[in-house]
Amino acid sequence: MKLPVPAQFAIMGLLLVLVGIFQSWSVALAILNLCLISSVMALGVNIQWGYAGLFNVGIMGFAALGGVGAMLVSVPPVREAWAAGGLQVIGSGLLVLAVIAAVVFARRTLEGRTRSLATVALVAGGYFLVRAVFDPAVDAIEAVDPAKSGFLGGLGLPIIFSWGIGGVFAAGAAWVVGKIALGLRSDYLAIATLGISEIIIAILKNEDWLTRGVKNVSGLPRPVPLEINLIQSPWFTDLSARIGADPVAFAGIFVKLCYAALFTIVLLAILWLSQRALHSPWGRMMRAIRDNRDAAEAMGKDVTKRHLQTFVLGSAVVGIAGAMLVTIDGQFTPGTYNPLRYTFLIWVMVIVGGSGNNYGSVLGGFLIWFLWIQAEPAGLWLMNVLTMPLAEGSALKAHLLQAAPHLRLFLMGLILLLVLRFSPRGLIPEETGRKAA
Amino acid sequence: MKYLTAENMTGGYGGADILHSCTITVEEGEIAVIVGPNGAGKSTAMKAVFGMLPLREGRVTLGGEDITHLTPQDRVRAGMGFVPQTNNVFASMTVQENLEMGAYIREDDFADTMAQVFDLFPILKEKRNQPAGELSGGQRQQVAVGRALMTRPKLLMLDEPTAGVSPIVMDELFDRILEVAATGIAILMVEQNARQALNIADHGFVLVQGQNRFTDTGAALMADPDVRKSFLGG
Amino acid sequence: MEDILNAIVLLSNFVIVPGLAYGAQLALGALGVTLIYAVLRFSNFAHGDLMAFGTMAVILVTWTFQSVGISAGPVPTALLALPFGILAAIGISLLFDRSVYKFYRTKKSPPVVFVIASVGVMFMLNGIVRFIIGPGDQNFSDGGRFLIKAREFKEMTGLNEGLAIKTSQGITIIVAFLVMIALFWFLQKSRTGKAMRAYSDNEDLALLSGINPDRVVLYTWIIAAALATIAGTLYGLDKSFKPFTYFQLLLPIFAAAIVGGIGNPLGAIAGGFVIAFSEVTVTYAYKKFLIYLGPEGWAPDGLVQLLSTDYKFAVSFVILVLVLLIRPTGIFKGKVI
Incomplete structure (x- = not known):
């Protein structure tokens, strides 16, 4: 039994609304923004994996290149x-x-x-x-x-331009990697991409003249107004008075809403393009190659070239998402890129959402990010309940409570394995041309 | 009833039936050959005997024992030896190790069986420490046959043992197979080279579209003008 | 003459001895990866975390031993705890094999499904390790620190440069050597080892020969888990234990396995040393070395370091790429790709 797609998205929306009601709207919107970015990233990976069956384990590197693009475009030159x-x-x-x-x-x-x-x-x-x-x-x-x-320093241009530049950076790197690694079998592509992403991070961490390395570049310009400016502008205080909100709190929410609007536009645009591509002759050919490489090759398709195209396109989308991520953080911190969070978590999103289905990737991006964030308080709560019988101040209790956040890694692995086992086609399975062919 | 009796075998790989009431029998110490045109189901018939094809109808007995429902592995224990057409040696392992792996299921001492195999195929004794993958095509087939003999089977099945070897090597291989049969083992083989195979065979089964078309002694089939015209090229 | 000796000692101290120890650690890790690839036919992304899990178990037992006063004298207590860690790693490997991989094996799923499943296992192991021991650094080495101290060496030889060999380095090389010999004896001589090789070489024919695949898989996990724990413990003794570092070791270990020829145990060992020595030689600063060898009073500008140590991952990767481009089957012929 499967829920229809709109119902699945409605439940996802409801979860976010519940966070808004029971935790705070600010938290809910913060999660939403990251959900949107995660969805874009998952779409990029889905283009590679879902369309073409390319197993890219270097997502982190391409996201970081997008991030460095955002930083280099927006910071003023020194x-x-x-x-x-x-x-x-x-x-x-x-x-x-x-x-x-x-x-x-x-x-x-x-x-x-x-x-x-x-x-x-x-x-x-x-x-x-x-x-x-x-x-x-x-x-x-x-x-x-x-x-x-x-x-x-950088170019000092508005950061919103950087999203495209971030995509170009990632695409450029993907072209080079693809040229080298795409002829290899899937395991080797995985290991090659894993390696390149570690190298990209190493470069960003160590070439201080370019990125300041682990000293980070903070205070990046923003594409949306600053809270402080909002509070001081009369139209905004009027608006918050009219809806009866505290201007300071509302300013934070308003800014997050602006981000959400920008991200939603990007997500919808990429989703629309991805859907168009999937249903174009090109998309059909990609899937034909994925499902039967030998037959496609025998029909004269240049498989390696097609794979390179998909690899570059998918990486570009990941790069865009990486740039958006740095934009909302407002800082570029090479030291925080971690493959578990930036590569393997995205994989969980794509697999759980449904390989080959763009809507699935979007839903997977939302759901997994939501769980990733909420698993931390949930794990803590669980540990609090479980350790209830233990004496206050016992070392074991303190350790369990302190270690609770790590449970979310365990949870992600569990979700991935459960979906892979019991619903290998994901929440929203790939549409097959003819039903029950 | 013969030593191996596979009667009325009907079945296929899930879809349409490939075999239609096909019957194959061999007696101990005899050589039976399955011949026929391409796509006649020759290899399929042999796989059915070995339990690699699900049968809808028919039964297989070996030495009077019903083995219709045994897995291929259990049929090896019951006394069958099978030499696949391709990938039939452990290429990275030495000749001797290949033979040892052939004897894997044996708990007793198999040194004398190995000595017998070496007597039968002296070249293998010479190359016992070479990886099987480095041997020539004909030598590799000898390793494959030797490996199957290590379980001391009562019935040895060979799927196109001479595919891709030169005519001289083919003659030598057939000589060896005759020697194996002389030790009292029943031999069942599928062969493309129908004429040469029927020459050494006690019995021949000509299959067409999964059915027995002609069944007779090798010599009789060779003499039959219909068989000659249709299957032996005149 | 003395300058040349000094230069050699210097190089031994900073390149050869550390390279040998690191190479042995990588080789042990790569052997596990390569065995799993050879028998189960997938690249196990959870191998780094399996190393972390086994090492964690060793550390916990070591702490227990230390707290009740059991010690191994001059050698680290961890060696006494090693068997317990190995058992824990074997236990969890078999648990995951039964609950995860077996299903796909029966279904004959394509290798990439196994790889994705191993990513799931990686997450879970990672979570378990961090939950139990935390994400931070753990130092668990005790016993004598050095086999040879730099000062003693100088006094002994009268040279300017000292050669220090840490106990952990000595133990690494000895243990790795013994483990490799035992492994090769097992694979070449024992009936089960031969069955493993046969199964890896030609699965269908192995089944025809009556080799039980479940038994082969069982032994493969047992050996891989043991190797992972030994490699992880030696690495932890030599450097330190941190879950994330172990996760990152995955890259040089994979590189070693592929460079040597994946699926080929001899290749894994060669690959481990190739990767380790490349990392160490490329990131070593040769200034002092050149001063000894160069003319009197001459000194090179700068450190003469080819790459900063932060780029050691790049070294394994570049070698990996070169090998894949020039000789895709690796130094020793691995599984033909």
């Missing part, structure tokens, strides 16, 4: 840092390109042993040359007011 080492950094970038070009040229023109020797010599020489230009520039940049800046 002029002193540019003066200190900007040109040299650009120069070393050009040098890298020159070395690559030289290597490619050498490999095209030379042969045999000279070719290998030339390649090694060029790579080694190029490496030290680049380091010679790059290292002093980095030191100079990072020395500029290290407590507050110490990086090149």
